[in-house]
Amino acid sequence: MDSLGALNAFVQAAEARSFTAAGRQLGVSSSAIGKAISRLEERLGVRLFHRSTRTITLTPEGTLFLERCRRIFGEIETAEQELAQTKGAPRGKLRVSMPLAGMLMMPTLTAFMRAYPEIELDLDFSDRLVDVIDEGFDAVVRAGEVSDSRLMTRRLGEFRLKLVGSPGYFSARGTPQKPADLAKHACLPHRYATSGKLEPWPLRRTRKDFVLPNTAVVNTIEPLVYMAERGLGIACLPDFAIRRQLEERVLVTVLDTYVDHVGVFQVLWPSSRYISPKLRVFVDFMAEHLFAI
Incomplete structure (x- = not known):
């Protein structure tokens, strides 16, 4: 001892x-x-x-x-x-690395906390590439395909990027009918926090040299949702982050036939013979509820 x-x-x-x-x-x-x-x-x-x-x-x-x-x-x-x-119920500390967009997953995480009150969530929000094992995380949630022989993975679900703006914005500035029309609009791009590069908008049938006019550039998703809601421009956002706004028509989509994107979220955890009860219920809960309609 x-x-x-x-x-x-x-x-x-x-x-x-x-x-x-x-x-x-x-x-x-x-x-x-x-x-x-x-x-x-x-x-x-x-x-x-x-x-x-x-x-x-x-x-x-x-x-x-x-x-x-x-x-x-x-x-x-x-x-x-x-x-x-x-x-009894699963208990103990569960250390999880979430993407910066994970703040928009808080309704699911909050529901998990209510369902398993004896599990203490220790959440780290970052888009950097973490080493799950060396940094002592129980699990990591990330977008995209991740391959590491030391890790187990489970697919949480798919999401799609949408070009959105407020009805008031489009009433005042007009609705773009083709990607080239974006040159006359206020665009709100996202900058990757890790690389500093702008996230490209997944528009089909556009010239490679086509450049969007940037009204504001932000390295997290939540401010983009806020600005788009208030009619400050058009943003390219994941559908899971704006589900409520689309249902209530606070935001509406444009150029749907030109947007070509499917992304995936995964949860990864260190490979071992056993998976602890607290981690098992977390993985199962996220897979069941994160993208539930």
């Missing part, structure tokens, strides 16, 4: 990159964390951290050891969850 405590101190320090933060997490002093890790290094015969007056960073040996420790604690947690499953 002393060894498990030292391993836990190491994992907490490695993930927080701080002895102080690890101590707060475990309810002990930073010096106690430092001493526990020093004893662990002495027993292993390797240095796990590079230390300076301000920061700590993992050595190559420490990085390898961290992955092994996560697997150990994952197996322990899985065993506990499998036993707990016979006694």
Whole structure:
């Protein structure tokens, strides 16, 4: 048990990159964390951290050891969850990386929280390419096809991009009948947060050199929905993000015959012999409800 405590101190320090933060997490002093890790290094015969007056960073040996420790604690947690499953509902912390557009999935996530109140969601919203295993995530939700032999995947559903604007905007500016007409309109493109590039609008039968006039450029989806609703221009948005607005005709689509796009969302998680009850219910719930009509 002393060894498990030292391993836990190491994992907490490695993930927080701080002895102080690890101590707060475990309810002990930073010096106690430092001493526990020093004893662990002495027993292993390797240095796990590079230390300076301000920061700590993992050595190559420490990085390898961290992955092994996560697997150990994952197996322990899985065993506990499998036993707990016979006694009650799934419980415990579930760390999930969501895309930036995941804010628009909050109705589904909120419903999950109500259905499983004993599961603590730890959500990280980012479009960067995360390493699910090395960064200690239980699962990651992303758009597009992802191939990694270390991961299990499940398809959550498809979505389509739509060109939309408010009825008031089209009443004032006219409705575009072909892609070239967009040159006379206020366009609201999305910029990828990771690459800084503009997301191309999936328009068929347009010249390669065709350039949209940009009225505003935004690197998250929610402001684009807000601006389009208020008649500031035309935006290219995923249908799952504007389902309510389309039903209530707050937004209407244009150029449907020219828009050619189908995307897919997947949930991915580390491959192992067992899947914990809390992760299983999360995957099943998202697959059933995220794109439910």
